[in-house]
Amino acid sequence: MKALYQNSFIFFLAYKLLIELVKEGYYLNDINHEVLIIGGGIIGASISYFLSKAGYDVGLIESKELASLTSSHCDGNILAIDKTPGFDSQMTLRSQKLIHELSKELILPFEYRKPGSILVCETEKEMQAAEQWVQQQRDYGLDFKMLDKQDIKNESKYFSDHLLGGLECSTDSTVNPYMLTYSFIETAKQHGLKVYEYEHVKNINKSNETFYIQTTNHSFYANKVVNACGIYASEIGSMLDVHIPIHPRKGQILVASRNETVGIRKVMEFGYLMSKFGGERQVSKEMEDYGIALVFEPTESQNFLIGSSREFNGYDKKVNSKVNRLIAQRAIHFYPKLKDMSLIRTYSGLRPFTEDHLPIVSETEVEGFYVAAGHEGDGIGLSSITGLFIEQLISDKETEIDISPLSVNRFKEV
Numbered sequence: 001m002k003a004l005y006q007n008s009f010i011f012f013l014a015y016k017l018l019i020e021l022v023k024e025g026y027y028l029n030d031i032n033h034e035v036l037i038i039g040g041g042i043i044g045a046s047i048s049y050f051l052s053k054a055g056y057d058v059g060l061i062e063s064k065e066l067a068s069l070t071s072s073h074c075d076g077n078i079l080a081i082d083k084t085p086g087f088d089s090q091m092t093l094r095s096q097k098l099i100h101e102l103s104k105e106l107i108l109p110f111e112y113r114k115p116g117s118i119l120v121c122e123t124e125k126e127m128q129a130a131e132q133w134v135q136q137q138r139d140y141g142l143d144f145k146m147l148d149k150q151d152i153k154n155e156s157k158y159f160s161d162h163l164l165g166g167l168e169c170s171t172d173s174t175v176n177p178y179m180l181t182y183s184f185i186e187t188a189k190q191h192g193l194k195v196y197e198y199e200h201v202k203n204i205n206k207s208n209e210t211f212y213i214q215t216t217n218h219s220f221y222a223n224k225v226v227n228a229c230g231i232y233a234s235e236i237g238s239m240l241d242v243h244i245p246i247h248p249r250k251g252q253i254l255v256a257s258r259n260e261t262v263g264i265r266k267v268m269e270f271g272y273l274m275s276k277f278g279g280e281r282q283v284s285k286e287m288e289d290y291g292i293a294l295v296f297e298p299t300e301s302q303n304f305l306i307g308s309s310r311e312f313n314g315y316d317k318k319v320n321s322k323v324n325r326l327i328a329q330r331a332i333h334f335y336p337k338l339k340d341m342s343l344i345r346t347y348s349g350l351r352p353f354t355e356d357h358l359p360i361v362s363e364t365e366v367e368g369f370y371v372a373a374g375h376e377g378d379g380i381g382l383s384s385i386t387g388l389f390i391e392q393l394i395s396d397k398e399t400e401i402d403i404s405p406l407s408v409n410r411f412k413e414v
Contacts, residue, residue, distance in 0.1 A: 029217065029218045029219055030218070030219050030220075030221065031059065031194075031196075031218050031219070031220050031221070032220075032221045032222070033057050033058060033059035033194070033220065033221075033222050034056050034057035034058065034222065034223050034224070035051055035056050035057070035058050035059070035222060035223065035224045035225070035226065035394065036058075036059045036060075036061065036211070036213060036220055036222035036224070036225050036226070037051075037058065037059070037060040037061070037225075037226045037228055038061055038201055038213070038225065038226065038227055038228060038229055038236055039060075039062065039226075039227070039228035039229040039230060039232075039233075039373075040060055040061070040062025040064075040065075040066040040067065040068075040181075040185075040195070040197065041066075041067060041181065041228065041230055041379070042067065042177055042180060042181045042184070042379055042380060042383045043228045043230065043372050043373065043375065043379055043383055043386055043387070044060055044062070044226070044228035044372075045060075045066070045067070045180075045181045045182075045184035045185050045188070045383075045387075046184050046383040046384055046386060046387030047226055047228055047372060047386070047387045047390045047391070048060045048184065048185065048188045048193050048387075049106075049184040049185075049187055049188040049191075049193075049387055050387040050388050050390065050391035051387075051390070051391050051394065052188040052189075052191035052192055052193045053187075053188070053191050053391075054391050054395060055191075056394070057192065058188070058192070058193050058194070059193075059194045059195075059196065059220065059222070060185075060193060060194070060195050060196070061196045061197075061199040061201070061213075061215060061220065062195070062196070062197050062198075062199065063198070063199065063200040063201070064197070064198065065197055065198075066181060066182065066185060066195070066197065067177070067178050067181040067182065076111075076174050076175045076176055076177040076180070076380050077117070077172065077173075077174050077266055077297065077380065077381060078092070078095060078096050078099055078172065078173045078174065078175065078380065078381035079092065079117060079169070079172045079266070079378075079381055080092040080093055080096065080137075080142055080169050080171060080172060081117050081118070081119055081144075081167070081168075081169035081172055081268075082119070082268065082273055085133070085136035085137050085139070085140055085142075086140060087401075087405050088358065089137060089140055089142055090140060090141075090401060091382065091385060091401060092378075092381060092382065093141070093142060093171065094385055094400055094401065095381060095382050095383075095384050095385035096171050096172070096173055096381075098384040098385055098388065099112065099173065099175065099383075099384045100112075100114070100173070102384055105187075106180075106183040106184065106186075106187045107183065107186055107187045107190070108179065108182060108183035108186055108187075109179070109183070110175050110176050110179040110180040110183045111174075111175055111176040111179060111300045112173065112174075112175050113173060113174050113175075113300070114171070114172075114173040114174075115172075115173070115174065115264060115265035115266070116168055116169060116170040116171070116172050116265055117168070117169055117172040117265055117266035117267070117268070118147065118155065118166050118167065118168045118169075118265070118266070118267050118268075119166050119167050119267075119268050119269065119270040119273060120152060120159070120163050120165075120166040120267060120268075120269055120270060120294075120334065121163065121164050121165050121166050121167075121270045121271075122162060122163060122164065122269070122270075122271060122282075123164070123271075123282075124164065126164075126270050126271055126274065126281075127164050127165055129270070129274055130146065130165075130166065130167045130270055131146060133167065133273075134146055134167050137169075142169065142171065143169065143170045143171050144167060144168065144169050145167065145168050145170075146165065146166075146167050146168075147165050147166045147167060147168055148164075148165045149163070149164055149165050151165065151166075152165055152166055155263070156262060156263045156264075156335075158260075158262045158263070158335050158336070158337040158338075159334065159335065160333065160334055160335065160336055163334070166270060167270070172266065174266065174297070175380065176300065177380045180380070180383070184383075184387075196215075196218070198216065198217075199215040199216055199217060199218065200215060200216045201213060201214070201215050201236060201239070202214045202215060202216070203239055204225070204236070204239040204240055206240065206366060206368070206369075209223060209368070210222070210223065211223070211224070211225045211368065211369070213225065223368060224368045224369075224370065224394055225368065225369050225370070226370045226371075226372060226390055226394075227244070227369070227370065227371045227372070227373060228372045228373060229373060230246075230350075230352040230373050230375075230379070231246065231247075231248040231315070231350045231351075231352045233246045233352065233360075233371060233373035233374065234246050234247075237364075237371065240364075240366045240369055241366075242364045242365065242366055242369065242371075242408070243408075243411070244360065244371055244373070244374075244408060245354065245355065245411050246352045246353065246354055246360070246373055246374045247312065247352075247353050248312075248314065248315055248350040248351070248352065248353070249310055249311070249312055249350065249351045249352075249353040249376065250309070250310075250311050250312070250313050250316065250317065250348055250349075250350055250351075251307065251308045251309050251310055251311075251348065251349055251350075251351055251377070252307065252308060252309045252319060252320065252323050252324065252327060252346060252347070252348040253295075253305050253306065253307040253308050253327075253346065253347060253348070253349075254305070254306040254307065254324060254327055254328065254331075254343060254346050255303055255304070255305060255306075255343070255344045255345050255346065255347070256303060256304045256306055256338070256341040256342060256343055256344060257303055257304075257341070257342040257344055258298065258302045258303055258304055260337070261298075262296075262298075262304065262335055262337055262338065263296060263298060263335075264298060265297075265298065266295075266296070266297045267294065267295075267296040267297075267334075268293065268294055268295050268296075269281075269293055269294040269334065271283075271293075272293035272294070283330075286326060287326055287330065289311075290309045290310070290311050290322075290323050290326055291309055291310030291311055292308075292309050292323070292326045292327055292330050293308065293310075293330065294330050294331060294333075294334050295307040295308045296331065296334070296335065303344065304341070306327060306328070306331045306338070306341075307327055308327065309323045309326070309327060310351075311323075312353075315350065317348050317349065317350060318348070319346050319347065319348050320348075324346050351375075351376045351377050351379075352373055352374045352375060352376060352379070353374070353376050354374040354376065354411075355411070356410075357376060358374075358405060358406060359372070359373065359374040359375040359376075359378070359379075359382060359386065359406060360372070360373055360374045360406060360407075360408045361386050361389050361390065361393075361403055361406040362393075362403075362406055362407045362408040362409070363393060363407075364408055370390060370393060370394065371408055372386050372389075372390050385400065388400060389403055389406075
């Protein structure tokens, strides 16, 4: 009799546990969520935070570990200085303000700093173009100013003597991208977010109002799906016959130890900005072929990030020693002192590239299927505003600004 009682009690507990699992969507490997985010990088993390905070039942799936791809292989800048005056710079300015608020709101610190950044000029032609750039940005309300040769020397005594000046944006800030990703996630978990790692998406179908997502280990059901897969966004889109023109673009960075304080904030070359928008700069064919341009960034851990390169090479992430040499040569051209630097390591990553250099943050022709990808080198900088935009789209709210320039439909042939 006692054994029967014990068995009945065990059965009762097992039954209650089964009921709870069914409520949570775990019965027979089926998991249900109101919104499912595919992609556990910084964009997916930000979206999960804003949607969870808004009260949605949110799940996030990642094929590997969180922040294991582009979000952990990049610098962490939130830059307006290199954005096209107008929509692009306005969007970034709003993201900068938002990340400042989040630095007080998210539960984990993410090394937020606001040192500003500068672009340096080598020629009179660059200085003239920089003056126009500064005026255009000021017309849109951004805090830009020109720097002369003495200003550059005051910035760092280690700058090359050939530099004529540059420009500054005081609102530019920096974060640790890996820590920011986890800060979004951990804060979202407090609002109910569920995270599923090592879930590779095999297929997506939609029947009536419900999406069915088959992964490595589970079957997920959701009313809405957000594609935040970065360089793999086109692959996910194709499962629902949605064309997403995003391609991987490789970049490499050197990490050097800081023996002396060569500089205290982000520095880039203005010449590359000119070439990006149709101008020319005087560099070797090798430099141009690999898209080598000065990027200098001191980190919170007292090291330097030195870059970078830009090339299309499929999904190959192998570090190219030739590219490392070119990056070092370009950096020494601007900072001769860097020839004495001690190299700690090098790494490469893949940026999700779009033809017009703007991300896709958009609804699609498949109702309930959204895209948030294609940020190229601005995924960290635009992560916060992208998360807010997607929450506003899903909630049928008016977006912070008109985001029609980010629609996936802009790539359709007329």
